[in-house]
Amino acid sequence: MGKCMIIGCGGVASVAIHKCCQNSEVFEGIMIASRTKSKCDALKEKLQPTTKTVIETAQVNADNVDELIRLIESYEPDVVLNLALPYQDLTIMDACLATKTHYVDTANYEPLDTAKFEYKWQWAYRERFEKAGITALLGSGFDPGVTGVFSAYAMKHEFDEINYIDILDCNGGDHGYPFATNFNPEINIREVSAKGSYIENGKWVETEPMEIKRVYDFKGVGEKDMYLLHHEELESLALNIKGIKRIRFFMTFGQSYLTHLKCLENVGMTSIEPIMYEGREIVPLQFLKAVLPDPASLGPRTVGKTNIGCIFRGKKDGKDKNYYLYNICDHQECYREVGSQAISYTTGVPAMIGAMMIMTGTWKKPGVYNIEEFDPDPFMEALNKWGLPWEEDFDPVLVD
Numbered sequence: 001m002g003k004c005m006i007i008g009c010g011g012v013a014s015v016a017i018h019k020c021c022q023n024s025e026v027f028e029g030i031m032i033a034s035r036t037k038s039k040c041d042a043l044k045e046k047l048q049p050t051t052k053t054v055i056e057t058a059q060v061n062a063d064n065v066d067e068l069i070r071l072i073e074s075y076e077p078d079v080v081l082n083l084a085l086p087y088q089d090l091t092i093m094d095a096c097l098a099t100k101t102h103y104v105d106t107a108n109y110e111p112l113d114t115a116k117f118e119y120k121w122q123w124a125y126r127e128r129f130e131k132a133g134i135t136a137l138l139g140s141g142f143d144p145g146v147t148g149v150f151s152a153y154a155m156k157h158e159f160d161e162i163n164y165i166d167i168l169d170c171n172g173g174d175h176g177y178p179f180a181t182n183f184n185p186e187i188n189i190r191e192v193s194a195k196g197s198y199i200e201n202g203k204w205v206e207t208e209p210m211e212i213k214r215v216y217d218f219k220g221v222g223e224k225d226m227y228l229l230h231h232e233e234l235e236s237l238a239l240n241i242k243g244i245k246r247i248r249f250f251m252t253f254g255q256s257y258l259t260h261l262k263c264l265e266n267v268g269m270t271s272i273e274p275i276m277y278e279g280r281e282i283v284p285l286q287f288l289k290a291v292l293p294d295p296a297s298l299g300p301r302t303v304g305k306t307n308i309g310c311i312f313r314g315k316k317d318g319k320d321k322n323y324y325l326y327n328i329c330d331h332q333e334c335y336r337e338v339g340s341q342a343i344s345y346t347t348g349v350p351a352m353i354g355a356m357m358i359m360t361g362t363w364k365k366p367g368v369y370n371i372e373e374f375d376p377d378p379f380m381e382a383l384n385k386w387g388l389p390w391e392e393d394f395d396p397v398l399v400d
């Protein structure tokens with residue numbers, strides 16, 4: 001069918017690459033291009049004997065638009081799948097524009113110096129992508145990603161209007177360390193130490209970090225504390241789903257994680273303000289990242305399950321209706337299949353599916369779109385096929 005260039009070779013990319021290689025009919029060729037080429041080569045060495053997909057590798061600095069353009073021009077992919085960090089979104093979009101190549105990512109752009117999660121920078125590319133006749137698919141991970149597809153599916157098949165959405169992200173996994181993050185620590189800690197917020201009646205309501213706590217009994221996991229966080233898909237879903245009055249995002253955290261985080265915050269280790277140390281500027285959070293366990297090393301140690309999904313409340317045929325769509329994923333099963341834990345797996349699988357939707361032309365419209373703006377049905381079918389089967393509950397326990 002075609003060729004895909006994957007940028008980045010970290011936790012999420014590794015899963016997406018495994019999945020592309022399982023799907024050689026669509027992904028005839030992939031190029032793994034990242035900052036550290038040895039990681040790309042190691043993955044190629046492992047996977048090439050197992051797949052018909054022809055794997056190439058390259059070194060690239062994705063902060064450099066000219067370098068990206070040269071690489072895209074030489075490989076001529078049908079789509080670029082951005083699995084580097086949110087800081088690289090705009091440079092990669094610029095390179096896609098210059099080469100008229102479709103673009104897919106899993107996280108919205110963030111400037112390095114402010115932990116601000118907003119779509120405005122990427123939405124500003126809409127007209128230019130439209131004119132170039134190419135598609136940018138934003139947020140094709142799990143959350144954002146599958147949560148948007150779930151919302152579009154609920155809207156299409158189950159509701160006339162959706163008034164309330166609660167996105168619940170539960171990780172019941174245990175890696176045995178007192179403190180470690182399941183994905184890039186810098187991104188993770190920026191996310192959880194930021195103020196919380198949700199959207200009510202079209203307006204953002206801000207909370208202190210971790211101010212709002214609820215307890216929920218998750219299928220496959222059990223009872224967990226969960227906390228309201230700001231999350232990027234709230235912004236796009238509030239615009240794209242009809243009738244939304246309130247939309248919130250909750251994530252589970254254990255007490256040990258929160259106590260460590262509070263302590264690190266109190267001593268200034270989670271700050272993104274550069275400081276001088278022995279004549280050199282360092283960012284405390286980046287230094288912290290360097291001393292924490294590499295998320296990729298958690299795979300073999302992590303046991304338990306994740307349960308991520310959305311509870312919808314709204315109206316169908318004039319009657320009130322509740323509906324819960326979720327996926328349960330087992331850390332050890334993921335590790336056995338692709339050598340990664342469930343957090344990377346639940347993001348890498350939808351990333352591959354998003355690229356597939358664009359490569360096969362199943363999703364085809366020039367411009368910049370969030371995932372819920374496309375027909376959810378083929379994506380929902382692909383989730384069942386490619387390792388993230390979903391379950392539904394028509395009488396869920398609600399979150400107050």
Ligand code: NDP
Nearest residue numbers: 008009010011012035036062084086107141142143144184
């Ligand atoms: P990792 O840190 O494990 O991987 C990032 C990769 O990008 C690394 O291989 C890194 O290179 C590479 N990279 C970083 N900067 C550059 C650069 N300037 N040029 C080229 N390559 C670069 O992160 P994850 O895999 O955990 O996360 C990847 C993305 O997925 C992030 O944007 C994250 O926010 C997103 N994500 C989305 C989720 C969702 O559900 N939507 C959930 C989890 C993550 P090197 O190997 O040299 O460090």
